[in-house]
Amino acid sequence: xxxxxxxxxxxxxxxxxxxxxxxxxxxxxxxxxxxxxxxxxxxxxxxxxxxxxxxxxxxxxxxxxxxxxxxxxxxxxxxxxxxxxxxxxxxxxxxxxxxxxxxxxxxxxxxxxxxxxxxxxxxxxxxxxxxxxxxxxxxxxxxxxxxxxxxxxxxxxxxxxxxxxxxxxxxxxxxxxxxxxxxxxxxxxxxxxxxxxxxxxxxxxxxxxxxxxxxxxxxxxxxxxxxxxxxxxxxxxxxxxxxxxxxxxxxxxxxxxxxxxxxxxxxxxxxxxxxxxxxxxxxxxxxxxxxxxxxxxxxxxxxxxxxxxxxxxxxxxxxxxxxxxxxxxxxxxxxxxxxxxxxxxxxxxxxxxxxxxxxxxxxxxx
Numbered sequence: 001x002x003x004x005x006x007x008x009x010x011x012x013x014x015x016x017x018x019x020x021x022x023x024x025x026x027x028x029x030x031x032x033x034x035x036x037x038x039x040x041x042x043x044x045x046x047x048x049x050x051x052x053x054x055x056x057x058x059x060x061x062x063x064x065x066x067x068x069x070x071x072x073x074x075x076x077x078x079x080x081x082x083x084x085x086x087x088x089x090x091x092x093x094x095x096x097x098x099x100x101x102x103x104x105x106x107x108x109x110x111x112x113x114x115x116x117x118x119x120x121x122x123x124x125x126x127x128x129x130x131x132x133x134x135x136x137x138x139x140x141x142x143x144x145x146x147x148x149x150x151x152x153x154x155x156x157x158x159x160x161x162x163x164x165x166x167x168x169x170x171x172x173x174x175x176x177x178x179x180x181x182x183x184x185x186x187x188x189x190x191x192x193x194x195x196x197x198x199x200x201x202x203x204x205x206x207x208x209x210x211x212x213x214x215x216x217x218x219x220x221x222x223x224x225x226x227x228x229x230x231x232x233x234x235x236x237x238x239x240x241x242x243x244x245x246x247x248x249x250x251x252x253x254x255x256x257x258x259x260x261x262x263x264x265x266x267x268x269x270x271x272x273x274x275x276x277x278x279x280x281x282x283x284x285x286x287x288x289x290x291x292x293x294x295x296x297x298x299x300x301x302x303x304x305x306x307x308x309x310x311x312x313x314x315x316x317x318x319x320x321x322x323x324x325x326x327x328x329x330x331x332x333x334x335x336x337x338x339x340x341x342x343x344x345x346x347x348x349x350x351x352x353x354x355x356x357x358x359x360x361x362x363x364x365x366x
Contacts, residue, residue, distance in 0.1 A: 040317075041347035041361045042310060045291055045338050054223060054283040056214045057235075060273050063209030063265060065185060067200040070096060071173045076193050081202060083187060087178045094189075094201050096174040105167040112160035115153070122146070122153035182206040185275055205275060210266045212244060212279050215259040224249060228283060230264045235278040242269040290325045290333035297346045298324070298332055307338070308345040308352050316355050317345060 074096035081093045129146040132138035186203035189195050212232045216224075227245045234240035247265040254261070264281060266273065273279070297307045299319065306321040322337035338344070343360075345352065352358070 037357045037359050038348055038351055039361055040308075040310075040345045040352070040358045042343050043293060043297070043346050045293065045340055045342040045344060047340055048291055054220055055280065056216045056220065056282075057278065057280050058212055058214035060269075060275055060277045060279060061211050061213045061263075062182075062185065062205030062275060063211045065182075065203060065205045066179070067188075067203050068093060068176055068178065069198050069200050070094075070176055070195065071197055072096070072101075072170060073196045074098075074100070074174065074194070076189050076191050076195050076201070078191050079187065079189065079201065081184050083184055085184045087182060087184065087204065089178060089181050091178050092175055093178055093184075094176040096176075096195075098171055098174040101167070101171045101174055105164070105171055108160065108163040108167045112157070112164050115156040115160040119150075119153040119157050122150040126150040176201055178204060180204075180206045183275070210269045210273050210275075211247065212264040212266060212281055214262050214264070214281055215254070215257060216262060217259055218253065221249065221260045221262070224262065224283075230281050230283055232264060232266060232269075232279050232281050234272055235280060237272055240270060240272045242266045242273060290335050291338050291340075292331050292333055293338070293344055294346045295327055295330060295332050297344050298322075298327070299350070310343040310345060310358060310360070312343060314357075315359070316357050317352050318354060 077095045077097045079094045081087055087093060126146040126149070129138055129143045133140070133143045182204040184202050185205050186200070188200035188202065195201065212230070224246055226247075226249065230244050230246060232242050232244055244264040244266040246262055248263040250261040253259060293307070299306055299308060301319060304321050305324055306319045308317040309320045310317055320337055323335045325333040325335040327333070345358070347361075348358075
């Protein structure tokens with residue numbers, strides 16, 4: 001009986017041992033099983049490309065121009081200059097009909113004459129009261145009254161003189177003169193028109209400098225900076241070119257066209273660059289300074305950014321850490337970590353591990 005029980009225990013132990021050995025063997029086989037080959041999509045790293053040249057069209061304007069206008073409104077009697085006329089500093093370019101202003105001047109001049117007459121009368125009265133007071137013939141009150149009348153008469157004369165000077169200035173405002181030498185580029189009114197104060201009568205290009213003026217969209221404005229060099233070519237004139245630098249960038253877009261105006265100051269333009277001439281401008285694209293890869297290639301491990309690089313000989317991958325200069329949803333610029341010719345995984349990177357074999361779906365040059 002005891003012998004059979006011992007045999008039964010040995011049998012059960014042998015069965016348990018066999019099962020344990022079988023399970024251990026299976027686990028060992030699972031651990032030693034190689035990782036499956038993954039299908040991945042890749043790109044080959046190429047040298048940075050040069051950005052495309054920027055090109056736009058515009059026209060020539062004077063570097064310094066001003067709109068000449070009257071300070072007062074009235075009927076335009078004559079305009080003495082036309083388009084293209086050359087004017088000198090202080091030369092009269094237009095006149096208003098001054099009849100109303102002259103009438104106002106005559107009125108205040110008459111008032112001044114009356115005030116001066118009252119002043120002489122007050123002076124004589126004050127002198128008489130002074131002599132009488134010295135002889136104790138008049139009263140102190142009469143003397144002070146004459147003195148106050150004299151002070152008031154003098155104030156009236158001063159006020160009348162000020163009105164005369166103001167009226168004379170207004171009469172002078174009926175004549176429009178050039179404040180600097182230049183060339184007339186636009187006219188804004190014709191004789192016999194009634195013009196308001198501040199309305200442009202003539203536009204004057206006051207200096208010899210020339211600007212190329214362009215209206216460009218917002219996406220191009222972001223690539224421009226002050227003093228950036230621009231090559232300007234005259235439309236329809238082969239070989240007529242000039243260089244310049246961005247002198248002014250409008251801070252706000254035009255409300256109608258939604259474009260920004262830039263002014264390019266030209267350096268020694270030829271006489272062919274006349275005011276209003278059509279021109280084209282171009283800026284050479286900047287050379288690429290960083291390698292660009294698709295943003296989907298980036299992988300994060302242990303708070304570091306890298307990419308899976310494929311070994312072209314044995315088709316295995318390894319994670320390489322990178323320094324990313326900038327990134328957006330479409331692409332990433334790499335400043336350090338990649339070499340020209342590296343094969344980078346762009347799709348399927350999330351399922352990879354170090355040393356895993358891969359099969360390339362295709363290589364897309366970039």
